[in-house]
Amino acid sequence: MKFLFLSVFLFSWAFFSSFSASAEGSASVADPLRSRFEMRDFSLLPILEGGRLKPLDSFARSTLRTYLGKDHLGDQTAIEWLALSLFDPAAATTLPVFSIKDAGLRHRLGLSEKDRPFYSLAELSTGLRDTYPQTKALLEKETTLLSQEDRSFLDLHENAYTYTQILRSFSLILPLDVSVPAPMLKKIGKTEKDKLSYFDLRKIEPDLQQAAKRVLDRKGTDLRRYTEKDSAAVLLAFQMKTLADAAEGNMLLRVIPSSWRDDPDRWHAPWDLLKNGQGSPETAALLAKWQGVATAWQEGDAEQWNQMTRGLSEEVLQSQPAAQSRWRFPLEGAYNLLRPFEASSFLYGGAFLCCFFFFLARHKAFYMAAGTLLALGGVLHFWGLAVRVLILERPPVGTLYESLIFVGLICVALGFAFERQVRHGGGWLIASLSGVLLGLMAENLSGPADTMQVLTAVLNTRFWLATHVLCITFGYGWCVLASFLAHFLLVLSVFGRTEPKVLENLIRILKHIALLALLFTAIGTILGGIWADQSWGRFWGWDPKENGALLIVLWLIWLIHGRLCGKITLLYWLSGLAYLSVVVALAWIGVNLLGVGLHSYGFTESLFWGLGAFSAFETLLVGGLIGVLSQKSGYLGRAS
Amino acid sequence: MFFVLKKIALRLASPNILFWTLPAMMCLVIAGTLAQKTIGSFAAQKEYFSSFWVMIAGIIPFPGGATLLLVFFANLLAKFLLRSEWSFVKAGTNLSHFGVILLVLGGLVTAVSSREGYLLIPEGEKRQEVEDYHEKQLVLRKDKDTRPVLVVPARDLSVGKTFLVPDTNTHLTILGYCENCDVLLTKASEARLIPRQTDHQEEKNRTGVSFRLSGPSLEKPKNYVTFDHAPRPVVVKTDDEAFQVALERKRQEIPFSIELKKFEQTFHPGTDMARGYTSHVVVHDAAESWPVTISMNQPLRHRGYTFYQSSFDLDGRTPATVLTVVRNRGWIFPYLASFLIALGLLFHIFVRLRESGR
Numbered sequence: 001m002k003f004l005f006l007s008v009f010l011f012s013w014a015f016f017s018s019f020s021a022s023a024e025g026s027a028s029v030a031d032p033l034r035s036r037f038e039m040r041d042f043s044l045l046p047i048l049e050g051g052r053l054k055p056l057d058s059f060a061r062s063t064l065r066t067y068l069g070k071d072h073l074g075d076q077t078a079i080e081w082l083a084l085s086l087f088d089p090a091a092a093t094t095l096p097v098f099s100i101k102d103a104g105l106r107h108r109l110g111l112s113e114k115d116r117p118f119y120s121l122a123e124l125s126t127g128l129r130d131t132y133p134q135t136k137a138l139l140e141k142e143t144t145l146l147s148q149e150d151r152s153f154l155d156l157h158e159n160a161y162t163y164t165q166i167l168r169s170f171s172l173i174l175p176l177d178v179s180v181p182a183p184m185l186k187k188i189g190k191t192e193k194d195k196l197s198y199f200d201l202r203k204i205e206p207d208l209q210q211a212a213k214r215v216l217d218r219k220g221t222d223l224r225r226y227t228e229k230d231s232a233a234v235l236l237a238f239q240m241k242t243l244a245d246a247a248e249g250n251m252l253l254r255v256i257p258s259s260w261r262d263d264p265d266r267w268h269a270p271w272d273l274l275k276n277g278q279g280s281p282e283t284a285a286l287l288a289k290w291q292g293v294a295t296a297w298q299e300g301d302a303e304q305w306n307q308m309t310r311g312l313s314e315e316v317l318q319s320q321p322a323a324q325s326r327w328r329f330p331l332e333g334a335y336n337l338l339r340p341f342e343a344s345s346f347l348y349g350g351a352f353l354c355c356f357f358f359f360l361a362r363h364k365a366f367y368m369a370a371g372t373l374l375a376l377g378g379v380l381h382f383w384g385l386a387v388r389v390l391i392l393e394r395p396p397v398g399t400l401y402e403s404l405i406f407v408g409l410i411c412v413a414l415g416f417a418f419e420r421q422v423r424h425g426g427g428w429l430i431a432s433l434s435g436v437l438l439g440l441m442a443e444n445l446s447g448p449a450d451t452m453q454v455l456t457a458v459l460n461t462r463f464w465l466a467t468h469v470l471c472i473t474f475g476y477g478w479c480v481l482a483s484f485l486a487h488f489l490l491v492l493s494v495f496g497r498t499e500p501k502v503l504e505n506l507i508r509i510l511k512h513i514a515l516l517a518l519l520f521t522a523i524g525t526i527l528g529g530i531w532a533d534q535s536w537g538r539f540w541g542w543d544p545k546e547n548g549a550l551l552i553v554l555w556l557i558w559l560i561h562g563r564l565c566g567k568i569t570l571l572y573w574l575s576g577l578a579y580l581s582v583v584v585a586l587a588w589i590g591v592n593l594l595g596v597g598l599h600s601y602g603f604t605e606s607l608f609w610g611l612g613a614f615s616a617f618e619t620l621l622v623g624g625l626i627g628v629l630s631q632k633s634g635y636l637g638r639a640s
Numbered sequence: 641m642f643f644v645l646k647k648i649a650l651r652l653a654s655p656n657i658l659f660w661t662l663p664a665m666m667c668l669v670i671a672g673t674l675a676q677k678t679i680g681s682f683a684a685q686k687e688y689f690s691s692f693w694v695m696i697a698g699i700i701p702f703p704g705g706a707t708l709l710l711v712f713f714a715n716l717l718a719k720f721l722l723r724s725e726w727s728f729v730k731a732g733t734n735l736s737h738f739g740v741i742l743l744v745l746g747g748l749v750t751a752v753s754s755r756e757g758y759l760l761i762p763e764g765e766k767r768q769e770v771e772d773y774h775e776k777q778l779v780l781r782k783d784k785d786t787r788p789v790l791v792v793p794a795r796d797l798s799v800g801k802t803f804l805v806p807d808t809n810t811h812l813t814i815l816g817y818c819e820n821c822d823v824l825l826t827k828a829s830e831a832r833l834i835p836r837q838t839d840h841q842e843e844k845n846r847t848g849v850s851f852r853l854s855g856p857s858l859e860k861p862k863n864y865v866t867f868d869h870a871p872r873p874v875v876v877k878t879d880d881e882a883f884q885v886a887l888e889r890k891r892q893e894i895p896f897s898i899e900l901k902k903f904e905q906t907f908h909p910g911t912d913m914a915r916g917y918t919s920h921v922v923v924h925d926a927a928e929s930w931p932v933t934i935s936m937n938q939p940l941r942h943r944g945y946t947f948y949q950s951s952f953d954l955d956g957r958t959p960a961t962v963l964t965v966v967r968n969r970g971w972i973f974p975y976l977a978s979f980l981i982a983l984g985l986l987f988h989i990f991v992r993l994r995e996s997g998r
Contacts (some may be wrong), residue, residue, distance in 0.1 A: 051908025051915075255912055457914040461937045508996060515992065519985040526743070526978035533757035535937050537756065537948040537966040539974045540747065542685045547673040551666060558662040564654035594677050 006408070036302035041309040042293070043079040044329040045316060048254040048267035051454035052392075054606055055084065055329040056255070057336050062394040063166070065448035066096045067159050068118065082166070087174070087297040090168035093121045098159065098603040104149045107402075121163060128160050158253065162252060172198040172270055175298070178236050181229070184208070192621040195295075197244050199287060202274065205240055212237030243391030247271040255290075256283050259321050264320075282319075291313065332391055332452075340384030341405055347377030350434035358425050370428045371419075374412065377435060381409045386392060388452060398455045400592065401446050403473050409440035410477030411484075418481065421509060424502075430484040433620050438480075445607070464531045472524030472549060478517035479552065479584045486577035490625040496632065507570070514577060518556040525549040544594050548587030555583045573625050582618045585611060646722075646941075653694040653718035657711065659937020665708050671696050677718035680839075690751070706751075708733060713744045716747065729995075732988025736954070739980030743784035753969040755819070757892060760953065761900040766924065768897040770965045772890035776847055776868070780805060780812065780883045789883075793890070797849055810878060812885075815863060820845035823867055831865040849887055894965070903952060903961045917949050919961040 060069040060078035072077045073095060085092040096118035100106050109127030111119060112161035135157050138150050146154070153227070175195035184204045190196060201208070207417060211233045219225040226234070254267035259280040270287060273279040289312045296304035317326065354370035357363070385396045386404065390396075399407045415431020458467070489506055492498045528549060529539040559576045562568035570578065590611050664744035672688030679687065688694050696702045703711075720737050724730065744938050757770035778789040778797060790805050790812065797817040804811055818835035823846070824915050833848040847868050854861035857878040864874045873886035904918040918935040923942060934940050940947040944967055951962035 048910045051911040051913055131995070237991065251910075267910065319820070454908045454911075454913065454915070455917045458937045460915055464937065469710060512989065512992060512996075515985070519982070519989065522985065523978060523982045526981065529974055530978065531937070533971065533974065534939060536945060536950065537939070538754075538968075539750065539971070541681070542672065542676075542689050543681070544673050544676060547669045549670050554662055554666050555668070558659070561655065561662075562659055565715045567659045591673065594673070604941065609916050 011614075013238045036306075037076070037297075038302075038309070039079050039083070040333075041306075041313040044333055045255060045309075045313055046257075046267075046320070049252075052452070053267070053328075053337075054450070054452070055332050057333050061336055062410045062448060062450040063098065066446075067099065069161065070465070071446065073097060081295055083297060085166050086170050087294040089171070091172075092167055096120050096123075098161065100122060100152075102152050103147055105152050108149070108153065109156075112506045120247055121160060121167075124160060128157060132157070134311060153324045163360065165250050165252040168247055168250055168271075170270055170290065170294055171247060172274060173201075173287060175238065176243075178239055179232055180204075180236060183234070197550065198240065199274075199291065201240060208233070208240060208588075227295060244316065247275070251585075255315060255316075256286055259283050261367070275310070286312070286315065300596060313440075328391055331387055334386065335387045335391075338380070338384075340387070341439055342382045344377040344381040344384070344408075345436050345443065347380065348432045348435035348439060348589050351377065351428060352436055355425055355429040355432055359429075367425055367428075370425070372417070373437070374428055374431055376415070378409070380410050381405075381412065381435070383581055392452055392454075393461055395470060397469045398459055398465055399451075399453055399475050400589065401451050403469075403476070403588070404438050404442035404445065406473050407476045407480065408435050408442065411435060411438065414477060414481045418485070418509070422506065426488055426506075428487075430481060430488065434480050434484060446608075458535055459533075464527075464534075468524060468527035468531050471520055471527055475517055475520030475522075475524045475552070476584055476588055478513060478520055479556075479580050482510060482513045482517050482577050483579075483581035483584070485513060486574045486580070487621075490574055490578060490622075490629065491577055493592065493632075494625060494628055506531075507574075510574075510577065514556060514560060517580075518553065519558060521549065521552050521556065523606060526555055544591040545587075548591040552580075552583055552587050555580065571626065571629055575622050578625070579618060579622050582615045585614060646698070649718050649722055652714050653723045654715070654717070656805045658719075661708060661712050661715065662988040663964040664703060666710070668702065668708060669696070669707075670703060671702070689821060695754070706954065709744060709747065713741070713748070716744070717742055720918040729991055732984045732986070732991055734984070735987065736981050736984030738976045739982075739984055742973050742980065743977035746970040749970030750968050752965075754894070755967045757889075758950065758964050759898060759947070759963045759965055760896060760960055761854040761919075761921075762956070762958040763900050763903060764958065766897045769891040770891050771888075776887060777851055777890050778851070778866075779886055779888045781873075781886075782881060783884065786855075793806065794804075805883070808857065808878070809898075810853055810857060810883075813852045813854065814849065816850040817845050817848070817853055819900070821867070822846075823848060823865065833865060833867070847887060853883075853885075869903070895924060895943065898923060898947065898963070900961050901931070903953070905952065915954060917961075919949055919963065934961075944969070 043060070044052045044055045047059050049059050051391045060082035064073065064078045065071050076084075081097070084095070096490075098119045099113065099119070100109070100117050100119060106113065106117065107539075109124065111123065111127060124597050126372075131153070134152060138146060138154055141150075143151075162209050164628065175197055178196060178201075180190075180196060180201065184207060185191060185194075187207075188200060188203055190200060194200075194587070215226065215230045215234050218231065222233065251269045253269045256268045256270065256273060258264065258266040258268065258278070259282040267277050268283065270290070271289070273283050289308065292308040293312055294306065295301075296308050317329075317496065319412075349375035351370045354366045354373060358366035358370060388402070389396050397403050411434035414433045415427045415434065418425070419425070419427025420428060421427070421484060427590045445565055454460075485506065489510065492503065528546065532541060532546070533539045555576070559568065559573055562576075563570075563573045589607065593608055593611070667690060671694075672684050674689060675684040687704075689703035689798060693706045694702050694704045710817075716737060720734070720741060724737070726734070726736050757772045758965050759767045761767045761771055767807055776794040778790075778792040778794075779788045779960055781788050789807070790803060792803055792812075792814075797814050799816060802811050802813045816833055818833055820838045822830045822834040822836055823836050825831050833850055837847050846866075847863065849867070850863060850865045852861050852863050853876055856877070857880055858876075862876075864876070865887065865984045866885060868887055870886065873884040874882045876885060899922040900919055901922060902920040904916075904920070905911060906915045906918075916936055918933060920931065921940070922929050922931050923940070925942070932940050934947055934949050936949055937950075946966045946968070948964040948966070949961070949963040953960040
């Protein structure tokens with residue numbers, strides 16, 4: 001474990017040292033004034049969101065992805081966008097951060113058409129205000145009855161609301177454009193030259209409200225009766241109240257750790273400190289540091305920014321009880337930067353092309369290139385999984401997305417092992433194709449939100465995640481390998497150029513793979529039953545996911561026993577194993593679409609159609625191969 | 641006779657039976673899984689998997705889960721006993737087959753013997769009566785928390801049936817019963833049941849019963865209505881005594897009691913997503929008492945009963961835990977079976993790999 005941690009950490013650090021340079025580099029493109037702003041320390045500041053502490057960089061990326069569909073805004077990185085939104089909210093309202101692809105929705109909000117459908121909060125504000133009453137009616141409807149446009153409409157309102165919360169997160173420490181009477185300034189130890197924030201003025205807020213009340217009591221609301229001093233007093237009190245009211249319930253940016261040592265899980269948003277009486281001398285000192293960071297940003301003072309963010313980062317991390325905070329945030333920063341699964345999918349794609357050219361040209365260079373790309377992809381893939389294990393402190397599979405990622409790696413590893421047996425490129429073809437397909441599916445499924453999720457109570461068990469879940473996902477990996485190899489054998493037989501001896505050897509290997517697939521899926525399914533017995537008091541409840549796993553086991557038993565007793569010919573045995581891909585896809589992903597049972601992730605239209613298209617394609621392909629091969633008198637016919 | 645039996649057993653051991661049973665099982669699994677979308681999990685389980693026959697899509701007769709499992713079991717048992725090859729090479733296969741036999745046997749034992757219910761225990765209170773999840777009954781008591789004087793199971797609540805309340809001369813006559821109904825208040829103190837379509841999700845149904853109590857000790861016969869989760873029981877006063885009538889879930893007493901000291905719900909920081917639920921209980925059995933902690937994935941097993949953390953109730957003034965109580969004589973089978981199947985398959989693969997290495 002120590003070695004794993006050390007190697008993962010060193011590897012991460014080597015990459016992360018380039019993170020600051022990259023962030024700097026992109027900053028210089030976005031804004032020459034900010035070219036010397038180092039974003040590294042700022043991006044690694046912890047924030048409590050989604051049930052776990054993560055670096056601000058992760059928060060910025062997932063938030064921007066939710067709004068815009070990508071984690072950068074033009075040349076601006078997500079963390080720069082977040083800094084701008086926090087410290088210069090007025091400017092941020094004009095940034096085109098909302099992507100509205102639905103033309104009907106644009107029309108509904110009264111937006112003008114653009115070349116690219118990206119809109120700023122300022123552009124949306126009128127449409128959002130006018131359509132706000134519609135949200136209430138839609139929220140009362142059942143989700144299943146909402147149209148796609150309605151859903152996008154509600155999402156947009158929600159996103160605009162959270163963005164407003166982000167923009168107002170630090171409104172208590174940002175300088176205000178107000179004039180304060182001299183006696184009151186003296187009371188808080190400030191002069192007319194000083195920039196004042198709500199935080200500075202909070203001590204005299206009761207006095208300000210009293211002064212405004214006196215004016216209103218004396219002169220009412222007729223502004224013509226006000227002196228200049230009266231107007232200033234009422235305006236200031238109004239501004240203070242508006243600011244405080246707007247921040248009501250703003251708990252989004254939990255970046256201030258609790259000052260109570262016995263409550264380390266609690267983190268506060270800036271306004272939470274004031275509104276809910278959670279402040280202390282320590283939190284006030286931290287807020288002052290944040291104020292320094294905000295001032296440095298607003299004044300464009302890079303040196304001050306670099307110094308303040310470093311100081312703030314050190315202070316926050318030091319307040320953390322666990323020593324792991326030292327490496328956890330840089331590690332996640334490196335993970336965000338490298339995007340290991342996207343990168344590995346890209347490498348697998350390259351490896352697949354090399355395999356393809358190798359089969360065409362039979363040139364050794366393509367073979368070597370495919371192996372190298374696969375190995376690089378595999379290392380990156382493994383590193384990504386290891387980072388997730390270290391950060392989340394649990395086994396690697398707890399969600400559907402994670403299962404796809406994990407099975408992808410298993411398939412690549414098994415493909416490698418298979419290639420060691422056959423040494424003709426078939427293993428690498430299987431590894432690269434399964435790696436790239438599963439990687440693309442995972443990316444497609446992941447959505448904009450953070451994929452490092454905490455788990456619900458019943459899944460919150462390391463033992464069962466490490467036994468049942470890993471075992472069944474290993475089984476899926478073996479099944480995918482068996483299916484690919486069966487496809488491979490059927491296609492080879494169609495072309496009929498392969499030696500019967502080679503086919504015989506491959507079939508022998510496939511028999512072992514089918515047995516291993518049965519071993520892992522059967523044991524995984526039974527372990528799932530035992531987990532259910534431990535958690536819900538019954539071994540088997542005919543839950544759709546359980547039934548899906550059972551279906552794979554029954555399918556494999558049927559094929560293996562059918563072949564053994566001579567009921568299934570070699571051609572149909574191979575076709576059955578090839579079609580295992582559909583059985584696995586339905587059991588693994590399809591059952592979740594039913595929306596019933598304990599493993600339901602809800603209906604996703606794209607997933608439904610994708611699965612349907614895949615099943616139809618496989619049915620046609622396998623059916624077609626059976627049709628062609630049953631007419632031929634090749635090896636398969638003879639072996640039957 | 642022996643010869644005939646052997647012939648039948650050998651026929652039963654035919655691989656053809658397995659070859660045709662497995663696809664039927666797969667079809668049933670698919671149909672039963674899809675049916676859950678429309679008729680719910682509990683009804684689908686009863687209709688497809690626990691039955692001997694099922695009408696798929698309402699028109700196609702098909703063997704149910706019970707029939708297919710029995711055929712599968714008989715075939716495997718006959719094959720294991722009569723046609724197994726007892727050699728080193730086949731040891732793994734035989735062990736796996738034996739594991740599957742145990743697994744199915746365990747399923748049969750569970751299906752026959754398993755009893756399931758729940759205990760709802762408020763903090764600081766003790767409970768010994770397990771309530772059934774599904775079966776309901778009309779109960780007449782002399783006082784709250786006392787043993788019932790009359791219990792009528794839901795299946796006997798048919799219109800016109802009359803029951804004599806023991807040790808009295810009072811009669812209870814069923815006037816109406818519906819598994820799912822609306823309760824219509826006709827006057828301030830009277831209610832009427834309006835039957836509705838039964839929902840396939842059992843918890844969505846509100847079962848109701850209307851009845852009449854009559855007898856010389858009552859001034860005149862009077863009609864009453866009670867239903868699931870009624871805020872209070874119907875109180876009937878006769879010349880001599882008072883009764884409380886309520887529609888309850890079937891209850892069964894267990895030979896010891898569980899006291900809830902504290903229920904805890906923890907959340908992932910900064911969210912309303914639960915991280916865990918824990919019940920700190922004390923088991924009182926005869927003269928002995930000892931503390932136990934029950935949490936998700938950590939049940940309490942005692943005297944053949946297993947208590948699982950399944951739910952909670954924080955709506956009332958006192959927090960309460962809901963523990964699922966299962967008595968399953970077949971619980972050990974899956975544990976043994978999975979061990980044997982894994983061992984058998986591993987051994988088989990090992991032998992195969994060794995053979996192909998030669």
